[in-house]
Amino acid sequence: MIIAENLNIYYDSYKAIEDVTFELNTGETLLLLGPNGAGKTTLLRTIAGLHEEYKGKLLVFGKPPVKARDVISYVPQSHSLNERVPLKAIEVVAMGALYKKGLVHFSIPKEILKESEKALEFVGLRRIRDKRFAELSGGQKQRVLLARALVSKPKLLLLDEPLSALDPSARVEVVSVIAKIKHETGITVLITTHDPNPLTEIGDKIMLINRRLIAFGTPEDVLKDEIITKVYGPLSKAVKVGERMYCFIGDVHLHRREEK
Numbered sequence: 001m002i003i004a005e006n007l008n009i010y011y012d013s014y015k016a017i018e019d020v021t022f023e024l025n026t027g028e029t030l031l032l033l034g035p036n037g038a039g040k041t042t043l044l045r046t047i048a049g050l051h052e053e054y055k056g057k058l059l060v061f062g063k064p065p066v067k068a069r070d071v072i073s074y075v076p077q078s079h080s081l082n083e084r085v086p087l088k089a090i091e092v093v094a095m096g097a098l099y100k101k102g103l104v105h106f107s108i109p110k111e112i113l114k115e116s117e118k119a120l121e122f123v124g125l126r127r128i129r130d131k132r133f134a135e136l137s138g139g140q141k142q143r144v145l146l147a148r149a150l151v152s153k154p155k156l157l158l159l160d161e162p163l164s165a166l167d168p169s170a171r172v173e174v175v176s177v178i179a180k181i182k183h184e185t186g187i188t189v190l191i192t193t194h195d196p197n198p199l200t201e202i203g204d205k206i207m208l209i210n211r212r213l214i215a216f217g218t219p220e221d222v223l224k225d226e227i228i229t230k231v232y233g234p235l236s237k238a239v240k241v242g243e244r245m246y247c248f249i250g251d252v253h254l255h256r257r258e259e260k
């Protein structure tokens with residue numbers, strides 16, 4: 001469902017992603033891992049059809065991303081909602097459907113309201129339907145944004161660092177909603193992350209990039225000392241605990257490069 005072949009992504013003459021090739025099947029969850037500046041957001045935005053400066057092959061459901069945008073939902077790293085606008089949670093969710101239909105409404109059509117309530121219920125937040133978005137906790141806000149992304153019934157969900165800036169208990173809340181999306185909807189999910197550990201259980205595949213593709217495969221294939229040390233240095237370590245892989249890494253790579 002996503003095919004990339006010799007993909008190069010540019011910002012003018014700067015090549016942010018170089019010669020990346022991979023395929024992801026429908027319904028799989030992919031963790032996109034790499035240090036600061038590796039190109040994770042760039043790759044995600046290109047797959048979302050939001051950045052079109054690329055060469056090589058890139059197909060999403062057999063189409064160039066920009067032609068598949070009606071079935072893609074993208075949740076950026078930091079949301080762009082102006083929290084001074086007193087929107088209720090339910091209104092934020094409904095925006096996900098209104099945008100996709102190109103509608104600008106002062107009142108939410110009944111059908112969209114119903115779908116938005118269902119989406120809020122799915123993320124476990126029906127009870128805060130009428131609370132102001134700005135007053136929600138970090139974990140609740142992220143779950144409302146997931147509901148907003150789901151309300152348009154996407155086939156592909158792209159999440160940019162969904163756990164950053166969340167405390168550990170909020171992370172658990174958000175990971176359990178992402179797990180529910182994976183297990184109950186069949187939506188294909190791509191997640192960029194600095195830290196794969198909270199997500200290794202739900203990642204079918206991991207892609208490790210540092211401008212170029214370093215590794216692509218199952219967590220067991222990729223989270224190996226000889227692979228992660230290539231990107232994160234000799235102190236990084238992969239560990240298996242029970243059936244799960246974990247890795248100890250730091251965002252040291254680019255800092256180290258800058259010091260040279």
Ligand SMILES: Nc1ncnc2c1ncn2[C@@H]1O[C@H](COP(=O)(O)OP(=O)(O)OP(=O)(O)O)[C@@H](O)[C@H]1O
Pocket residue numbers: 011014016034035036037038039040041042043
């Ligand atoms: N709008 C832009 N114009 C020019 N260069 C950009 C732009 N956005 C990103 N870049 C550059 O492209 C490279 C990849 O950036 P990107 O944000 O995709 O990395 P990332 O892996 O998501 O990083 P982080 O983990 O820090 O968010 C970096 O060198 C960055 O400076």
